[in-house]
Amino acid sequence: MYIEELDQDIAIASVVEAESLVASQPGYWNVISICDGLADRARLVGARDLLQLHFDDIEDMYLSLGGIIATKEDITRALRFAREVKNDPLLIHCTAGVSRSTAVAWIVTYDKLRGQPDAARKALDIVRAVRPMLIPNRHVLKLGIAVLGKSRAERQQLRRDLAEVL
Numbered sequence: 001m002y003i004e005e006l007d008q009d010i011a012i013a014s015v016v017e018a019e020s021l022v023a024s025q026p027g028y029w030n031v032i033s034i035c036d037g038l039a040d041r042a043r044l045v046g047a048r049d050l051l052q053l054h055f056d057d058i059e060d061m062y063l064s065l066g067g068i069i070a071t072k073e074d075i076t077r078a079l080r081f082a083r084e085v086k087n088d089p090l091l092i093h094c095t096a097g098v099s100r101s102t103a104v105a106w107i108v109t110y111d112k113l114r115g116q117p118d119a120a121r122k123a124l125d126i127v128r129a130v131r132p133m134l135i136p137n138r139h140v141l142k143l144g145i146a147v148l149g150k151s152r153a154e155r156q157q158l159r160r161d162l163a164e165v166l
Contacts, residue, residue, distance in 0.1 A: 001130050005122065006112050009089040012105050012131035015042045018093035022046045030085040032078055032108075034094040034101055037068025042093065051081040057099050059138055070100070070140050075107060075147045082108040102127055103136035106162075107144035114148070120161035136165050 002009050011029070013021060019042055022029050026046030033042050034053045044050055053074050056067040082090060092108070094100035110123035128134060141162060149155030159166060 003126055003130070005126065006087065006109065008087045008112075010105070010109075010126070010130050011089075011091040012097055012101050012127065012134075013091060013093045014097035015093055015095055017097060018091055019043050021091060029089050029091040030081070032081060032090070032092045032101075032104060034092070034104065036095060047091075048088070049081075049085065051077060053078065053104075055100070057094065057137055070137070070143055072143055072147055075104075075140070075143045078104050078108060079111055079147065082111065097131060098133055099135050099137040100140055102131055102134040103138075103140035103144065105130070106136060106141065107148065110144070110158075111148060118161075120158055124162065124165070134165075138166055141166060 011021060022031065022044045023046055027048050029047055030049045031044055031047040032051045032053065033044060035041060037054050037056045041052060054068060055070040055074055058067050058069050092101045092105045105127045106123050109126050110120055113119040113123050116122065145155050145158045149158055
């Protein structure tokens with residue numbers, strides 16, 4: 001979906017949808033691929049560029065149960081990739097296209113809108129427009145806030161702006 005505010009095509013998808021989209025448009029999509037920690041990589045032959053991240057869809061309350069959790073480094077790598085892509089088409093996927101991918105999409109979108117009034121809400125509205133069925137992974141969102149928030153006040157404001165999904 002073309003997002004005018006970003007001057008960019010953005011897609012958020014499940015792994016099956018992402019594989020199909022990349023196969024149908026070879027060389028078009030730059031992809032942030034989020035797979036479960038121990039899962040096989042998605043088959044994304046035809047991606048223009050590809051960042052592979054591996055972490056499980058674990059929420060804060062279940063972190064002690066184990067699994068591979070997202071880290072600040074994962075978020076930093078996703079941001080670096082999205083910044084390098086600039087305004088070229090960007091596809092972000094996870095297994096179902098609902099939790100980890102929508103959280104990373106918010107982080108990337110907020111980063112692009114940063115400095116604009118109400119950037120956090122605008123970023124969430126854009127993600128919701130691209131992928132109406134969303135339940136952003138709260139642990140990933142909190143990591144994004146920690147990485148993007150330059151000051152304590154900014155981090156607190158981001159938490160307030162995202163209260164409905166945190």
